[in-house]
Amino acid sequence: MNIEVRHELGDEGPKDAARQHLINPSEEMAKLGRSDRPLFTHADGIYVWDDAGRKLIDGPGGMWCTQIGYARREIADAIRDQAMTLSYNSPWYFVNEPAAELARRIAELAPGDLNHVFFTTGGSSAVDSALRFMQFYNNVLGRANKKAIICRIDGYHGSTQLTAACSGRAWNRPNFDLASDQIAFISAPNTFRRPRGMSEAAFLNFLVEEFRSKVAELGPENVGAFLAEPLLASGGVIVPPKGYHQRILEICRQHDILYISDEVVTAFGRCGHWFASEDVFDIVPDIITFAKGVTSGYLPLGGLVISDAVLGRISGENAKGSFFTNGYTYSGHPVSCAAALANIDVISRDRILEHVRETAPYFQERIGSLRDLPLIGDTRGTGLLGCVECVTDPSSEQATKLDAEMALRVDRECYEAGLIVRPISNMCVLSPPLIITREEIDTIVGILGRSIEKVTNELRAEGRI
Structure with a gap:
């Protein structure tokens, strides 16, 4: 009986099983049973793959934690x-x-x-x-x-x-x-x-x-x-x-x-x-x-x-x-x-701490270069932790709903281009695996910068900024 039940659940497929049975952290209850979070299938180094075969740089390092990378x-x-x-x-x-x-x-x-x-x-x-x-x-x-x-x-x-x-x-x-x-x-x-x-x-x-x-x-x-x-x-x-x-x-x-x-x-x-x-x-x-x-x-x-x-x-x-x-x-x-x-x-x-100390200044410099883009109010960080803060209304002393929407849209654009970032309110946060190279940092910043520019142009076209 138990074996048959497991087969029936397996036939649903993992995404269907997740939608029907899994409660995720930060679950939007209005969408319970209908949300469609990406499904990851495997990972290696600083990369993860989803079930559509898309290869993605793990920009947040999982949840700030994949220090030495995957598949060690x-x-x-x-x-x-x-x-x-x-x-x-x-x-x-x-x-x-x-x-x-x-x-x-x-x-x-x-x-x-x-x-x-x-x-x-x-x-x-x-x-x-x-x-x-x-x-x-x-x-x-x-x-x-x-x-x-x-x-x-x-x-x-x-x-x-x-x-x-x-x-x-x-x-x-x-x-x-x-x-x-x-x-x-x-x-x-x-x-x-x-x-x-x-x-x-x-x-x-x-x-x-x-x-x-x-x-x-x-x-x-x-x-x-x-x-x-x-x-x-x-x-x-x-x-x-x-x-x-x-x-x-x-x-x-x-x-x-x-x-x-x-x-x-x-x-x-x-x-x-x-x-x-x-x-x-x-x-x-x-x-x-x-x-x-x-x-x-x-x-x-x-x-x-x-x-x-x-x-x-x-x-x-x-x-x-x-x-x-x-x-x-x-x-x-x-x-x-x-x-x-x-x-x-x-x-x-592998002298990873030394690698972080050598690489972090470049990471912070490259993240900092995004501050010159329109609608970016601040960039900041320490070590291999970085944040890019979206500000659509410089006169506002607090983040607005549009700021948060912009960060979420940037996150989606980055995902389509092969990069995971973590949107927190109006901020795009990065904390990549500690083994990341300068070339990979360039790729991250390039994708993030292009995504910010694309969303900025879209908001202008929509007449919202």
């Missing part, structure tokens, strides 16, 4: 070998060799005294666990009220109840109930959208004073954590003014507030270093979260790294009989950890 035999072999050796163990009672070795490797790569690793299943669960650790930490220290979390508008931290509430992207919020009584927001450090006439230096001072005022408003005795991506990735690759993180960290230190650096996107090479917090943004936080690039997307895995100084206050003689009981069935999954170890080996052996 080293990762496939590591996954196979570990699955045949030990496919699973309960993390509540036992440990496995890949998880132990990966924790050691990550501790070596992390900045400062961040030497202890807790594994989760992905980025959302990593950030959720970091925030739950903050609550546990302050409870053990006898500070039951020190639980407020300060986040940023346009930040993104995940899809659990807690991390979604900490995410400041307005378009994630409609029709959801978010637990937010202990969560407060401050401005995005978006220099492009800063008040008109304000210098970047003045904007930096404004942001720092806003944070200081928010701590005072909430009461420093009530603030447990500042949660911040080094750069706001899904918010539009927003790179804060130089010195921003250091000055915020100083205030956190003054008031014993945990600084949680959400490196789910930036860790493992995206900015040319294993972690971006210290090497790119000059801070050593209390906790760093990671996911995505740790396995280059081959298997789900996430985690957080915690400093010795923080753990020392609630462990050993200071533990007060406490247990950190947060955990997941797949914490430290041996096959995922084996994939991550192989991924780190490939990045090291």
Whole structure:
């Protein structure tokens, strides 16, 4: 009976099966059962192929995660070998060799005294666990009220109840109930959208004073954590003014507030270093979260790294009989950890971090050249992260519906021309696999530029600009 059912489903074809049975992330419910998302069949290097045979450059790197590219035999072999050796163990009672070795490797790569690793299943669960650790930490220290979390508008931290509430992207919020009584927001450090006439230096001072005022408003005795991506990735690759993180960290230190650096996107090479917090943004936080690039997307895995100084206050003689009981069935999954170890080996052996540092300036220069096109308000980025922002009405202080429509139309044109970009509101975002070459960067920028010009001409012909 089960075999017959499987055959019947198979006869539908994968697209029909998806339409009839699969609920996707960000599903438009009015089109449920009728949406026609592209179906990918295979991939190699920086390319993916859809079911129409179209070859596409993976401009977003999957979802910021395909660091070493597709179809790497080293990762496939590591996954196979570990699955045949030990496919699973309960993390509540036992440990496995890949998880132990990966924790050691990550501790070596992390900045400062961040030497202890807790594994989760992905980025959302990593950030959720970091925030739950903050609550546990302050409870053990006898500070039951020190639980407020300060986040940023346009930040993104995940899809659990807690991390979604900490995410400041307005378009994630409609029709959801978010637990937010202990969560407060401050401005995005978006220099492009800063008040008109304000210098970047003045904007930096404004942001720092806003944070200081928010701590005072909430009461420093009530603030447990500042949660911040080094750069706001899904918010539009927003790179804060130089010195921003250091000055915020100083205030956190003054008031014993945990600084949680959400490196789910930036860790493992995206900015040319294993972690971006210290090497790119000059801070050593209390906790760093990671996911995505740790396995280059081959298997789900996430985690957080915690400093010795923080753990020392609630462990050993200071533990007060406490247990950190947060955990997941797949914490430290041996096959995922084996994939991550192989991924780190490939990045090291092939000198991919060095390649990113050598290639990133060219990538940023070529992305920057698109700023000269009509209707492009800003280009920005760091490492192999880039954003091109569409602005059809320069007089508007916020993105308009037409701006977002333009970005979506540019995305469709790029797809037809052989390039995937990620449209986020009015922005076209790129984060290609870290192995990308200069020639491939030229191809990306060429396709994107021509697509922008085509859509611009169409909007003019329609009389909309």
